[in-house]
Amino acid sequence: MQAHHHHTHAPVSRHEHGHHVLQVEDLSVGFRMYEEDVPYFRAKQRETEVIDRLNISVHVGEIVAVVGASGSGKTLVADAVLGLFEPNATVHGRIWFDGELQDADSLQKLRGHGISLVPQSVNSLDPLMKVGRQVEGFAHPDESHAVRRRRREKLFARYGLSEAVAGMYPFELSGGMARRVLVCCALMDDPRVIVADEPTPGLDLELAVRALGDLRTFADEGGGVLLITHDIELALQVADRVAVFENGTVVEETAVANFASPDLLEHPFSRALWHALPEHDFQTGGGSPC
Numbered sequence: 682m683q684a685h686h687h688h689t690h691a692p693v694s695r696h697e698h699g700h701h702v703l704q705v706e707d708l709s710v711g712f713r714m715y716e717e718d719v720p721y722f723r724a725k726q727r728e729t730e731v732i733d734r735l736n737i738s739v740h741v742g743e744i745v746a747v748v749g750a751s752g753s754g755k756t757l758v759a760d761a762v763l764g765l766f767e768p769n770a771t772v773h774g775r776i777w778f779d780g781e782l783q784d785a786d787s788l789q790k791l792r793g794h795g796i797s798l799v800p801q802s803v804n805s806l807d808p809l810m811k812v813g814r815q816v817e818g819f820a821h822p823d824e825s826h827a828v829r830r831r832r833r834e835k836l837f838a839r840y841g842l843s844e845a846v847a848g849m850y851p852f853e854l855s856g857g858m859a860r861r862v863l864v865c866c867a868l869m870d871d872p873r874v875i876v877a878d879e880p881t882p883g884l885d886l887e888l889a890v891r892a893l894g895d896l897r898t899f900a901d902e903g904g905g906v907l908l909i910t911h912d913i914e915l916a917l918q919v920a921d922r923v924a925v926f927e928n929g930t931v932v933e934e935t936a937v938a939n940f941a942s943p944d945l946l947e948h949p950f951s952r953a954l955w956h957a958l959p960e961h962d963f964q965t966g967g968g969s970p971c
């Protein structure tokens with residue numbers, strides 16, 4: 682990635698970034714699109730900015746929840762951190778992993794072992810492959826299949842999936858099982874950071890709490906988690922900090938404890954989110970933001 686052209690920054694030392702396992706600075710994502718209803722010979726490309734100079738950081742041992750409205754660009758943040766870029770996207774900014782500045786290639790190389798995604802949809806599982814085999818992956822340059830199989834068995838045991846599940850196809854799994862299989866996939870190559878994109882929709886409350894508990898365990902064992910969600914209520918139960926996302930940027934990054942009272946929140950949108958929480962719904966002021 683290139684430095685954002687609107688800004689010049691003094692060089693930053695490794696030291697300043699070392700205590701963050703993940704840091705995103707001044708991330709902007711836009712899309713080049715052709716104007717509609719313009720005759721082709723005058724067709725003009727237009728650039729729409731979806732993410733605008735966003736900053737966010739995750740410390741070792743921490744869950745940072747990114748909360749904000751649907752369709753506001755949260756998945757694009759996940760994609761950028763994983764080095765997944767649409768062909769028509771322009772991306773600017775800096776992403777640091779474990780104190781090292783990354784580029785698109787290095788982010789791609791980190792995918793799976795350094796930074797793993799728990800995707801938004803369980804449809805990302807291959808419907809035609811037994812899930813044990815899917816989690817284990819195909820031939821690996823450095824490891825025998827037996828080693829990977831043993832690692833998969835351990836993960837399944839830890840996440841409450843019986844060995845019988847390994848022999849099932851995705852359609853045979855309940856929603857909660859499928860979610861845990863995705864978590865096992867993400868953990869297979871020992872990542873330091875997990876980006877979880879809406880890991881709870883479709884789960885009943887008990888399973889949702891459990892899915893987030895799995896992320897909590899991962900963070901407590903020294904990982905970092907970026908938890909993208911619009912379920913702020915659940916996020917507050919499990920996260921350490923909350924990044925409030927509005928109009929393509931993080932308008933406030935604050936400790937979960939500050940969601941105890943709107944007086945402790947700085948940004949109007951953060952306070953609107955507070956008022957929209959179910960336990961405060963008698964006080965709705967500016968309409969529901971989600």
Ligand SMILES: Nc1ncnc2c1ncn2[C@@H]1O[C@H](COP(=O)(O)OP(=O)(O)OP(=O)(O)O)[C@@H](O)[C@H]1O
Nearest residue numbers: 712731750751752753754755756757758767769911
């Ligand atoms: N390749 C693309 N070209 C043009 N626009 C795009 C492209 N990819 C995404 N967008 C736009 O970016 C915006 C943000 O999408 P994104 O999926 O990141 O939102 P989100 O906050 O994750 O939504 P949700 O909460 O529904 O998952 C959308 O308005 C979408 O139309």
Ligand code: NI
Nearest residue numbers: 755756801878
């Ligand atoms: Ni999304």
